[in-house]
Amino acid sequence: MVDLIRGDGGRARRGEPVGDRYDDEEEEYFEPISAAEAAREGMRQIVELTGRDPMGTTSLKSSRDGWIVGVEVVEDPRIPSSIDLLGLYEVELDLEGALLGYRRVRRYQRGKGEVG
Missing domain, CATH: 3.10.450 (Nuclear Transport Factor 2; Chain: A,)
Incomplete structure (x- = not known):
């Protein structure tokens, strides 16, 4: 599983909410x-x-x-x-x-x- 950085500095796993959206969406933070x-x-x-x-x-x-x-x-x-x-x-x-x-x-x- 890939970790992504949430806007608040925490980590989210792929498919979990990141802020007000899911990290599977087209746009990524980094x-x-x-x-x-x-x-x-x-x-x-x-x-x-x-x-x-x-x-x-x-x-x-x-x-x-x-x-x-x-x-x-x-x-x-x-x-x-x-x-x-x-x-x-x-x-x-x-x-x-x-x-x-x-x-x-x-x-x-x-x-x-x-x-x-």
């Missing part, structure tokens, strides 16, 4: 974001929250409530850049792209990531 939009939004959120330079998205996974986006950032730039400290963050977004939460998963030196 359009779920695409995978590409989720990746861009995840990176934008991390930049806004941490103020760090993003390297890019490293993963994207759909979840029951939306998307989980992996974003790699430069946490501590060094000279030479081959010894920068990088961080890998997970950003959780809802179906509309709103931030649900984030966390740093790993911190590591550039070039010394996991092998295998």
